[in-house]
Amino acid sequence: MESLKISILDLLIIVSYFIGVVYLGIWISKKKIKGGDDYFLAGRQMTWPYVGASLFSTNISSQQFVGQAGLAFVGGIAVGTFQMIGALSFGLLAVFFLDTYRGLKLYTSPEFFERRYNSSTRSLVSGVNVIMIMLATVSAALYAGAVVTLTLLGQSPDGTMLWTTVIILGVLTGSYTLLGGLQAVMITDFVQNILLILGGLLTLVIGITKVGGLYAIIAMQTPAGGSMWSLVHPIGHEFGWISILTGVVILGIHGHCTDQDYIQRALSAWISYHAKMGAIFAAFLKILALFICAIPGVVAAKLFADMGLQLNQDQAYVSLMIEVLPMGFLGLALAGLLAAIMSSVDSGLCAASSLITIDFIAKRDKSVMDQDKMLKYGRYTIMALLIFAILWAPFIQKFKGLFNYLMLLWSLLAPPVVVSVLAGLYYKKANSKGAVATIITGIILGLVGFIMLQRPDIFNGIISFFGADGFSVRDDFNWYFLNKFNVSFLITVACTIVMWVISEKTGQTPEELAQVKDIFEARESKDDQMTPEETKKYQYALIALGFFWVGVLVLFSPWGIA
Numbered sequence: 037m038e039s040l041k042i043s044i045l046d047l048l049i050i051v052s053y054f055i056g057v058v059y060l061g062i063w064i065s066k067k068k069i070k071g072g073d074d075y076f077l078a079g080r081q082m083t084w085p086y087v088g089a090s091l092f093s094t095n096i097s098s099q100q101f102v103g104q105a106g107l108a109f110v111g112g113i114a115v116g117t118f119q120m121i122g123a124l125s126f127g128l129l130a131v132f133f134l135d136t137y138r139g140l141k142l143y144t145s146p147e148f149f150e151r152r153y154n155s156s157t158r159s160l161v162s163g164v165n166v167i168m169i170m171l172a173t174v175s176a177a178l179y180a181g182a183v184v185t186l187t188l189l190g191q192s193p194d195g196t197m198l199w200t201t202v203i204i205l206g207v208l209t210g211s212y213t214l215l216g217g218l219q220a221v222m223i224t225d226f227v228q229n230i231l232l233i234l235g236g237l238l239t240l241v242i243g244i245t246k247v248g249g250l251y252a253i254i255a256m257q258t259p260a261g262g263s264m265w266s267l268v269h270p271i272g273h274e275f276g277w278i279s280i281l282t283g284v285v286i287l288g289i290h291g292h293c294t295d296q297d298y299i300q301r302a303l304s305a306w307i308s309y310h311a312k313m314g315a316i317f318a319a320f321l322k323i324l325a326l327f328i329c330a331i332p333g334v335v336a337a338k339l340f341a342d343m344g345l346q347l348n349q350d351q352a353y354v355s356l357m358i359e360v361l362p363m364g365f366l367g368l369a370l371a372g373l374l375a376a377i378m379s380s381v382d383s384g385l386c387a388a389s390s391l392i393t394i395d396f397i398a399k400r401d402k403s404v405m406d407q408d409k410m411l412k413y414g415r416y417t418i419m420a421l422l423i424f425a426i427l428w429a430p431f432i433q434k435f436k437g438l439f440n441y442l443m444l445l446w447s448l449l450a451p452p453v454v455v456s457v458l459a460g461l462y463y464k465k466a467n468s469k470g471a472v473a474t475i476i477t478g479i480i481l482g483l484v485g486f487i488m489l490q491r492p493d494i495f496n497g498i499i500s501f502f503g504a505d506g507f508s509v510r511d512d513f514n515w516y517f518l519n520k521f522n523v524s525f526l527i528t529v530a531c532t533i534v535m536w537v538i539s540e541k542t543g544q545t546p547e548e549l550a551q552v553k554d555i556f557e558a559r560e561s562k563d564d565q566m567t568p569e570e571t572k573k574y575q576y577a578l579i580a581l582g583f584f585w586v587g588v589l590v591l592f593s594p595w596g597i598a
């Protein structure tokens with residue numbers, strides 16, 4: 037590639053947008069940030085539009101706009117079930133998790149493990165959280181942003197140009213995150229969210245018009261002969277309904293209801309009403325993401341098939357934007373796409389920094405919880421994390437299929453965390469021995485599942501070593517055991533049994549009984565309850581979300597247009 041793929045006007049719009057967002061973040065940092073609470077939890081003063089928009093922006097990044105649109109390009113909108121399960125999970129966060137989290141006045145989500153179990157479980161979960169945030173969120177987003185940017189500039193995404201672009205994106209995004217903390221992140225996320233949605237809707241509507249309207253694409257089929265418009269698939273499909281209702285739901289609860297990226301935003305809310313309404317708002321936006329992430333992939337498949345062009349699936353979304361959007365609008369839409377990537381970077385940096393500062397540094401030096409010291413250490417850790425992400429991001433180019441591996445890792449490592457959290461919330465007899473055993477069991481089974489699914493040759497060799505010659509994972513395991521989401525569910529069942537057996541057999545110490553009492557009292561805390569008027573609004577919002585969710589699911593199913 038040697039020529040600029042966009043006009044000078046579009047390029048100016050993107051550059052102006054970047055300058056504006058960075059300036060906004062720096063302005064917030066000078067006016068609003070006084071201490072650690074302001075830096076990591078936005079002073080606990082955020083209202084539901086900011087909470088919801090930031091929850092959504094944190095979740096939507098290059099994996100959705102590039103990865104999910106690419107999967108839809110070749111296999112239809114089945115991948116959009118992740119958006120639907122994400123919306124369901126945000127609803128579960130509001131109904132079943134937030135009362136306890138906020139009642140405990142947590143700083144970080146892993147802090148729950150220490151308050152309910154012990155410090156060992158907190159450190160273990162927090163460490164895993166930091167590693168996955170940095171490798172799966174921040175570095176990957178910087179790399180994807182650099183690839184998109186260089187593609188638009190007509191440059192090859194490798195070598196010196198890749199390093200230079202990663203550094204520029206990292207410095208731009210890291211500057212306002214470093215200075216302004218969560219408040220800068222959430223307010224800039226709100227602005228970016230508007231552009232993100234408008235850009236996605238523009239791409240969808242103009243793209244459909246370009247291919248001849250809805251009737252031109254409604255009959256499109258997958259290579260296997262099925263409809264490209266169905267979210268509901270038979271059990272043998274990679275996204276079959278059994279896999280979705282078990283493994284993907286577990287992954288959704290882990291990601292949306294226990295991860296620091298999301299819990300940090302809910303904890304920043306002014307009162308419980310704004311935390312819960314923010315989660316419901318994010319759920320509505322997640323359903324909307326089906327229309328701006330997955331469906332454009334199907335539109336691209338129709339457009340480029342008519343044009344006789346063969347594309348790599350990960351080029352589908354950006355190529356569609358370049359092909360259908362007029363000058364000016366293209367710049368706004370591309371700014372929205374880059375905004376999604378920036379949101380993942382800033383959110384990940386802030387979340388990982390809070391985990392390191394509060395869950396590790398402050399545990400060794402209690403004085404770090406002083407507001408001024410917390411602010412100082414928070415900025416130091418963000419700087420260090422940003423440097424690590426910039427240095428690591430270009431090497432992602434060497435890993436083929438990295439995002440699939442990351443999705444696999446999340447699926448296999450989520451079960452012990454989900455079981456431990458749910459048991460801590462709703463099973464009074466759960467104890468620290470059960471939690472530690474559950475987490476260790478889950479990690480071991482996750483590693484076994486990873487080897488079995490990704491390197492069956494190694495797994496078969498181990499089986500043969502123990503005398504089971506002729507055994508083959510691929511030949512002897514049926515469809516169920518070759519789906520990572522189904523394996524995730526089996527690990528969840530095993531972790532549940534371990535938690536129940538160990539907790540029942542060992543019992544609870546007086547200290548653990550007191551911890552259980554604190555957890556259940558926190559859920560019923562009177563300090564942060566909603567007023568009758570707020571409760572009514574919240575209930576109406578939940579009902580509306582339920583009807584909208586079911587309506588979209590039926591629409592994109594064999595009982596609807598599929």
